Amino acid sequence: xxxxxxxxxxxxxxxxxxxxxxxxxxxxxxxxxxxxxxxxxxxxxxxxxxxxxxxxxxxxxxxxxxxxxxxxxxxxxxxxxxxxxxxxxxxxxxxxxxxxxxxxxxxxxxxxxxxxxxxxxxxxxxxxxxxxxxxxxxxxxxxxxxxxxxxxxxxxxxxxxxxxxxxxxxxxxxxxxxxxxxxxxxxxxxxxxxxxxxxxxxxxxxxxxxxxxxxxxxxxxxxxxxxxxxxxxxxxxxxxxxxxxxxxxxxxxxxxxxxxxxxxxxxxxxxxxxxxxxxxxxxxxxxxxxxxxxxxxxxxxxxxxxxxxxxxxxxxxxxxxx
Amino acid sequence: xxxxxxxxxxxxxxxxxxxxxxxxxxxxxxxxxxxxxxxxxxxxxxxxxxxxxxxxxxxxxxxxxxxxxxxxxxxxxxxxxxxxxxxxxxxxxxxxxxxxxxxxxxxxxxxxxxxxxxxxxxxxxxxxxxxxxxxxxxxxxxxxxxxxxxxxxxxxxxxxxxxxxxxxxxxxxxxxxxxxxxxxxxxxxxxxxxxxxxxxxxxxxxxxxxxxxxxxxxxxxxxxxxxxxxxxxxxxxxxxxxxxxxxxxxxxxxxxxxxxxxxxxxxxxxxxxxxxxxxxxxxxxxxxxxxxxxxxxxxxxxxxxxxxxxxxxxxxxxxxxxxxxxxxxxxxxxxxxxxxxxxxxxxxxxxxxxxxxxxxxxxxxxxxxxxxxxxxxxxxxxxxxxxxxxxxxxxxxxxxxxxxxxxxxxxxxxxxxxxxxxxxxxxxxxxxxxxxxxxxxxxxxxxxxxxxxxxxxxxxxxxxxxxxxxxxxxxxxxxxxxxxxxxxxxxxxxxxxxxxxxxxxxxxxxxxxxxxxxxxxxxxxxxxxxxxxxxxxxxxxxxxxxxxxxxxxxxxxxxxxxxxxxxxxxxxxxxxx
Numbered sequence: 001x002x003x004x005x006x007x008x009x010x011x012x013x014x015x016x017x018x019x020x021x022x023x024x025x026x027x028x029x030x031x032x033x034x035x036x037x038x039x040x041x042x043x044x045x046x047x048x049x050x051x052x053x054x055x056x057x058x059x060x061x062x063x064x065x066x067x068x069x070x071x072x073x074x075x076x077x078x079x080x081x082x083x084x085x086x087x088x089x090x091x092x093x094x095x096x097x098x099x100x101x102x103x104x105x106x107x108x109x110x111x112x113x114x115x116x117x118x119x120x121x122x123x124x125x126x127x128x129x130x131x132x133x134x135x136x137x138x139x140x141x142x143x144x145x146x147x148x149x150x151x152x153x154x155x156x157x158x159x160x161x162x163x164x165x166x167x168x169x170x171x172x173x174x175x176x177x178x179x180x181x182x183x184x185x186x187x188x189x190x191x192x193x194x195x196x197x198x199x200x201x202x203x204x205x206x207x208x209x210x211x212x213x214x215x216x217x218x219x220x221x222x223x224x225x226x227x228x229x230x231x232x233x234x235x236x237x238x239x240x241x242x243x244x245x246x247x248x249x250x251x252x253x254x255x256x257x258x259x260x261x262x263x264x265x266x267x268x269x270x271x272x273x274x275x276x277x278x279x280x281x282x283x284x285x286x287x288x289x290x291x292x293x294x295x296x297x298x299x300x301x302x303x304x305x306x307x308x309x310x311x312x313x314x315x316x317x318x319x320x321x322x
Numbered sequence: 323x324x325x326x327x328x329x330x331x332x333x334x335x336x337x338x339x340x341x342x343x344x345x346x347x348x349x350x351x352x353x354x355x356x357x358x359x360x361x362x363x364x365x366x367x368x369x370x371x372x373x374x375x376x377x378x379x380x381x382x383x384x385x386x387x388x389x390x391x392x393x394x395x396x397x398x399x400x401x402x403x404x405x406x407x408x409x410x411x412x413x414x415x416x417x418x419x420x421x422x423x424x425x426x427x428x429x430x431x432x433x434x435x436x437x438x439x440x441x442x443x444x445x446x447x448x449x450x451x452x453x454x455x456x457x458x459x460x461x462x463x464x465x466x467x468x469x470x471x472x473x474x475x476x477x478x479x480x481x482x483x484x485x486x487x488x489x490x491x492x493x494x495x496x497x498x499x500x501x502x503x504x505x506x507x508x509x510x511x512x513x514x515x516x517x518x519x520x521x522x523x524x525x526x527x528x529x530x531x532x533x534x535x536x537x538x539x540x541x542x543x544x545x546x547x548x549x550x551x552x553x554x555x556x557x558x559x560x561x562x563x564x565x566x567x568x569x570x571x572x573x574x575x576x577x578x579x580x581x582x583x584x585x586x587x588x589x590x591x592x593x594x595x596x597x598x599x600x601x602x603x604x605x606x607x608x609x610x611x612x613x614x615x616x617x618x619x620x621x622x623x624x625x626x627x628x629x630x631x632x633x634x635x636x637x638x639x640x641x642x643x644x645x646x647x648x649x650x651x652x653x654x655x656x657x658x659x660x661x662x663x664x665x666x667x668x669x670x671x672x673x674x675x676x677x678x679x680x681x682x683x684x685x686x687x688x689x690x691x692x693x694x695x696x697x698x699x700x701x702x703x704x705x706x707x708x709x710x711x712x713x714x715x716x717x718x719x720x721x722x723x724x725x726x727x728x729x730x731x732x733x734x735x736x737x738x739x740x741x742x743x744x745x746x747x748x749x750x751x752x753x754x755x756x757x758x759x760x761x762x763x764x765x766x767x768x769x770x771x772x773x774x775x776x777x778x779x780x781x782x783x784x785x786x787x788x789x790x791x792x793x794x795x796x797x798x799x800x801x802x803x804x805x806x807x808x809x810x811x812x813x814x815x816x817x818x819x820x821x822x823x824x825x826x827x828x829x830x831x832x833x834x835x836x837x838x839x840x841x842x843x844x845x846x847x848x849x850x851x852x853x854x855x856x857x858x859x860x861x862x863x864x865x866x867x868x869x870x871x872x873x874x875x876x877x878x879x880x881x882x883x884x885x886x887x888x889x890x891x892x893x894x895x896x897x898x899x
Contacts, residue, residue, distance in 0.1 A: 259665025
């Protein structure tokens with residue numbers, strides 16, 4: 001603790017300082033490159049690994065199976081719908097997942113029965129999930145509506161709270177960096193995009209802005225009467241605020257990531273695929289990127305947006321003369 | 323030296339939290355012991371097992387569907403499912419477009435068909451009317467007297483439709499038992515049928531379909547007008563047919579108006595049940611029949627709604643259907659709880675590592691938040707039928723981090739103030755004044771996100787958004803009601819105030835030189851702190867001023883009268899580079 005606290009003290013007094021604002025060109029270049037890559041990767045790879053909810057189809061989960069033989073599952077499907085492709089995976093201990101293309105309702109039920117027979121389990125151990133082809137579109141459209149509504153509302157809220165639209169703008173630009181890069185990572189790694197992952201993305205929005213608000217609040221406080229002092233330039237004040245909240249940022253990210261990591265671990269290890277894993281994976285990636293983006297994109301961007309404002313220009317001139 | 327006011331406020335806040343806690347617990351205990359609610363929160367289907375169908379209405383052509391029609395569809399589906407003996411089925415609409423049906427267990431084929439089938443509304447002529455109950459066996463028509471039609475029926479009202487078999491079936495038909503086992507079979511529009519009218523407690527043999535429901539273009543309730551155009555005060559239902567319906571209806575009424583008794587009536591049938599069977603008083607050639615007779619405003623509007631629904635026969639496509647086995651549900655709940663406990667423990671360990679004894683305040687606050695969340699979930703389940711889903715559990719776990727962050731923001735602010743060289747009590751007051759603003763602003767962002775997600779959500783996003791929003795509110799309650807007051811009180815204990823090594827607020831560790839260095843020398847207050855102290859904090863800093871030592875106060879007065887030396891600030895800047 002001593003070292004971290006001492007480090008925190010030095011950051012607070014300004015004895016130790018990391019160049020978040022002064023090297024903004026470097027950070028923006030890195031962020032820009034990541035964004036472009038994140039857009040290119042899906043184009044090159046031909047899109048995302050969309051989950052069954054977006055493709056439409058039937059999915060079965062069989063719990064407490066005696067054998068994890070993939071053949072049993074495949075046979076159960078072909079015996080009902082010959083020529084239908086089945087993807088059978090052993091997603092967790094004693095749990096099998098069978099995914100098929102879109103089948104009729106009756107076929108879905110019949111396969112569920114066959115699977116129970118094949119894996120020698122009670123019919124009630126079989127969970128089936130039938131998804132129409134438009135369901136995923138529905139989810140994505142609503143997510144998009146949510147995204148737009150949230151960005152507009154939160155932009156207004158922040159503009160009112162901070163009394164400057166430039167903070168809102170900086171925060172929202174950073175937000176898009178986070179979303180795009182997270183999506184890029186999803187495309188690159190081939191993580192499956194499911195409605196749960198979409199919930200995760202939407203939560204990242206909230207988390208990312210939450211994180212930014214805390215740092216910006218300190219920036220606002222530090223720069224409140226900046227024209228009345230000449231000890232530090234506007235840029236230095238912004239940078240000091242970021243450094244002063246650095247310990248908080250790290251603690252927050254760790255504390256936020258720990259429970260998410262717990263869900264991710266339990267979700268993958270005990271349950272295999274599913275709501276918990278998809279959601280926590282998106283959050284896990286998103287929280288880390290959000291924390292970095294607040295430090296390297298949002299905060300320098302705010303200074304960058306303000307750099308040509310009259311009061312800042314004048315103050316910087318005066319500061320340089322001193 | 324120590325002021326009483328913050329302590330009083332702190333005690334008051336703690337007391338309030340305790341009162342809220344006692345009331346909530348009291349309600350829960352009262353509800354649970356009287357069996358009105360369970361001890362635990364209600365579980366959604368993915369944790370409890372069961373079936374959930376998400377249905378999207380399919381409308382013909384380019385018609386659109388409005389909320390009213392969707393609500394009508396929901397109530398019809400609800401009637402069908404519950405009529406079929408499935409208890410506890412929940413039918414709700416989602417985001418103004420979809421209908422969600424959830425029920426425990428796995429529905430049989432009949433229930434499934436029922437849910438999907440479009441409501442069939444049709445107009446049929448009445449042939450025979452009878453009592454709601456089955457005719458007692460000894461009073462039934464003897465074989466010789468049963469109708470025995472020889473000719474092919476000439477039109478819909480022809481009694482030759484009524485065969486001996488049909489009549490026997492009609493007499494034995496008991497509406498109460500038949501409705502309860504609603505088979506969902508659609509009646510053949512070309513054949514006669516038996517239909518019950520719960521409103522008038524009668525049953526009918528109806529002729530084949532004359533007009534299908536989709537030929538209704540509109541229906542509404544209004545006050546009837548007399549011949550002189552004045553309002554009579556009687557409620558009537560007006561149906562408007564489209565062109566084809568108008569023509570058929572004119573022909574039908576032409577025939578019916580000449581007939582006597584039951585045959586003068588035509589039945590409006592919805593899903594095999596007669597919802598109204600008015601008599602025909604005139605030939606209606608303009609396609610705008612008026613149904614009158616003993617309507618209240620409510621009953622006329624209800625009938626008009628049902629007729630409108632007939633005007634837009636909605637059938638449903640299954641968008642998504644999930645059957646979750648109870649085993650998987652229990653597994654998922656267990657996994658969620660384990661993940662939650664692990665997450666919580668990790669956060670506990672990290673807080674203790676970072677904040678030492680102060681970490682205990684975090685732990686206590688998190689535990690109280692947990693208990694309050696539990697109470698809220700159970701009570702919401704009881705009052706609003708809120709059901710906790712797996713996504714909701716995930717929301718709760720994610721919230722652990724967000725709640726703990728409020729404490730981090732607060733503690734870091736207090737540390738900042740300590741670094742400025744304040745004594746703990748005033749550091750807590752001033753740190754709180756600043757942290758409060760930040761916490762409120764950041765929680766507002768969280769809450770906004772949760773509300774937006776909740777409103778636009780489809781599927782299980784809702785459960786997630788709900789718990790996320792709920793915990794944001796509980797977080798605020800706990801920070802105001804527990805964390806801050808506790809810290810105020812702790813700041814007055816020797817352990818914390820003297821900055822014990824393990825308190826997490828050890829000034830020497832925080833790089834603070836003692837303010838009073840002896841021999842009349844006092845370290846200067848952080849210049850920054852003075853310059854930034856805004857109006858908002860005036861009260862808090864006033865409070866702090868009262869608590870300064872005499873030496874501090876003198877120093878502060880000296881500061882006011884003279885600007886801090888430039889040499890010194892230059893020196894600090896150099897450190898900065």
